[in-house]
Amino acid sequence: MADSPLSDSPYEILGVSADADAAALRLAYRRALRNAHPDTGGDSAAFHAVQRAWELVGTPEARAAFDRGTVGATPSPTREAWAPAAPRRPRDSRPLARSYGHPGGLTRQLYLDRIREWAGRGVTLADPYDPALVRSAPRDIRHILADALAEESTARALSTLGIAYTVWHDVATDAAGPGLPPKLDHLVLGPTGLIAIQSEDWGAPVALKRGELVGEALAGERPFRALAARARAIGRAARVKPTALVIVVPDDHAPEPLELGGSIRGAVVSLVRSSRLASAVREGIPGSAHLGGTEVMEVRSRLQAVVRFA
Known part of the structure; x- marks a missing residue:
């Protein structure tokens, strides 16, 4: 399992x-x-x-x-896998992507708040990542922890892109509108474009249909529409446009390693398996615009001036 x-x-x-x-x-x-x-x-x-x-x-x-x-x-490795990982030294000396922000940080904090609220006022939780405690929690709370783990996994993959890429994690997007999450999980800039990424684990397979995700676990969610709104809010503030919108899920939750679903306001829509993400970004999402060196530097400057972290 x-x-x-x-x-x-x-x-x-x-x-x-x-x-x-x-x-x-x-x-x-x-x-x-x-x-x-x-x-x-x-x-x-x-x-x-x-x-x-x-x-x-x-x-x-x-x-x-x-x-x-x-x-x-x-x-059991379960507890170790779910708790925050300790910092690790890089295994080699290859330059990593420039990374900013705390991937999964806001989501983990939300999990800790919700698990303590669910446990009850006055109850002290010795270990909020105890396997028995997590298993007994309602599904919506376990989903929050699963999302935090997905965001951290994506961040590790994106860090390997190399020095040509800049990655921002947990970017605040308050202007995205009421009811939407207050952040964009990851924003990646490099020669293959400006890519907005959402990391997800719904605990079940999903599929692309007419530019949106469908699946029993979604319960009416429209993830690509929400991702587009968050990306648009950041792009509007920086006067830039995302070239691709990517939702990344566990390998066994997507039917193909990389699946395209049309575009939203010029940004190519793609569902990508976790193991395929880094290579997909390096190669470029099919159909999305690439950026020249001067253009990358200009977009980076504009984003650095407006990005706030959640």
């Missing part, structure tokens, strides 16, 4: 509550295995997920380890 706050827990996959007794758990496993088996019309991915879920909670020892946030005698 994917290491995401939005991934279903073994109990959710088996269709039982976390406090189900051993008999109910075994009955649920048999039922889920029968329903998911490919020979009875089920799905192979769901079948393997049921088997993996049983490995994690099917015996008293494994279940106790899972509920403690450990697997066997070793600490």
Whole structure:
């Protein structure tokens, strides 16, 4: 199972509550295995997920380890993956992209505020990233943490673009309008254009349809319209125009490594898998305008004069 706050827990996959007794758990496993088996019309991915879920909670020892946030005698990587990462030295001496702002910072703060509010007034949370706590939180709170992790992952990928690129993270966009998020996740400037990027993890696949994202997990959201509004607000202040609008999602949530969806006000729309993002930016989003060296410097100066961080 994917290491995401939005991934279903073994109990959710088996269709039982976390406090189900051993008999109910075994009955649920048999039922889920029968329903998911490919020979009875089920799905192979769901079948393997049921088997993996049983490995994690099917015996008293494994279940106790899972509920403690450990697997066997070793600490679970889940907590380490969700908590803020410690700074790391670059592995080589290649120049990195110029980066400004704190990727995922505002989203992490929102998660901490919401998880503490949900826990209740006066309750002290020893570890807001404790796996058991995160799993028990409502989906909207887990979604916030998943988004923060997605933003940080995108920032790591963008840092490898090289010195020809400048990246701004968590750019404030108060002028984007009521009801919209108060920031643009990432803004990338380089020879392949000025690209506005939103990092997302909805916990389920999405697809492009007539220039907008669709998917059961979106619940009526129109992500590209919102991204265009935020990018337009920044562009208007700096008197520049974005050349591409990109939403990046986990690899298994997009049908293609890179999919185009037309354009919005001249900016090419694209849904990109996380692993494809850095190469897509270096190569240029197909159909989007490239910028000359002088033009890049001029746009950078204009943006530096107006960019504020959330």
